[in-house]
Amino acid sequence: MNQERVILFCGHMRDEPFVFSKDDGCCKTTMSWFSILAPEISAAPSSSILSPSSGILSSEICSASSSSPLRKGKRNRINTPPIKSAPSPFAVLKLPTRTFFTAVGSYIYIFHNSVNKILMFNNSGNWKLAPMMNHQRTSPHIIVLDNKLYVIGGLKYPLPINYAFMELFDPDIGTWESLPNPPFQTQPKEMVTTLLENRKQILVTSYTDFLFHTYNINDRTWSLAPAVSNLPKAYFFLSSDMVKSVGVGNMLYRVSFDNIDHPKVLVIQAFDLHLDQWFEGCLNVGREIFGEYNEVLGDGYPCCGLIHLCDQKFCLLLQSSYYSDSDTEDDFDRRRSAYFKPRPASFSYLYSVVLEVSTILDKPMDLEGFMGLNIVVLSTEKYRLVSPLVIQDAMLVEISFHPSNMPRLNRCNESLLKEFGMARP
DSSP, X not given: OGGGOEEEEEEEETTOOOEEETTTTEEEEEEEEEEEEOOOOOXXXXXXXXOGGGTOOEEOXXXXXXXXXXXXXXXXXXXXXXXXXXXXXXXXEEEETTOEEEEETTEEEEEOTTSSXXXXXXXXXXXXXXXXXXXXXXXXXXXXXXXXXXXXXXXXXXXXXXXXXXXXXXXXXXXXXXXXXXXXXXXXXXXXXXXXXXXXXXXXXXXXXXXXXXXXXXXXXXXXXXXXXXXXXXXOSSOGGGOOOEEETTEEEEEEESOSSSOOEEEEEEEXXXXXXXXXXXXXXXXXXXXXXXXXXXXXXXXXXXXXXXXXXXXXXXXXXXXXXOSOTTOTTHHHHHHHSOOOOSEEEEEEEEEEEEEEOSSOOOTTSOEEEEEEEEEEEEEEESSOEEEEEEEEEOGGGOGGGOOOOOXXXXXXXXXXXXXXX
């Protein structure tokens, strides 16, 4: 079952130049698309700390005696996974730097941010323009249910006449449909959306505004959701445009690092909508994932967020840079030299990590108001990179996008790219 899981992601090389396009006023760069298998999910109890040789370690934090939710106990080093060859891109396009995408069935939909145009393709290399939305949107929230696409928010101000806060796209019909607007009149700041799949509802709330509504998919009506007063109270390390929240059941999850400039610790926060309670846990990335003394995080923040696999299991893409030790043993001014001349990275790697996250309910909350969150590293895959990437987006897709089914696709034709507002690399 685990090998049926495929992660699709796109990004550009970190040193790739940006080109400003006068046609649509967007900065563009050469984007590459990759497909990799999700790591194998190992079956293991999340409550115990296993031996380093098993590759599974738990992280239990947020003790009541700590004034910081990032206090950690002693950890063991893990064995590093074998290094796989660099994934090869199956498609290369010059895209706006803030491109995002989603998958519906066997098609990938590429959204040109702030421009009402969508490019779509499948694994056979069939490129075409998708029907346009009724309104232009910037970084809207996207939810897929029953092979239908729900696009929420992201409207430009001033709001257009007869605007639709949410639109529905049915690929079988090929048209966008405006859905009934919610009772609130403005778009919430730091909006959070999640699919309550069992109840066929979409929850719309906010990390800053006291706003709690659900959209009922079956009868297309809005209703008030029970208020959760503690949701806006928790401090987080990232600005709102960098936070990608994931909803699973009654839980909301978000991920960050403890420090943007010199990140070392992975921080996951979870909010229980039923309990109105925050939970927090952390992992020392170098010790518990990389396992290498000279290997450091290459990302400033977890750009893709958590990718939900099943139950309380998530996949996270991380990049690292490996710095080899200096060959000069008699460097009398090593500290000064290292300060003024940082060593270039010898190698760059991509990690695909499976985490299991569970709440700790039998211990009191810490002084910051967080209860504990247990994080277990279930499995890890490590890929060599030709060059560090800036990953724009990533998601779980169906098996038709298995790497073996993704030879380099036919190039998108010139007229289609021009109509979409892009240029070929």
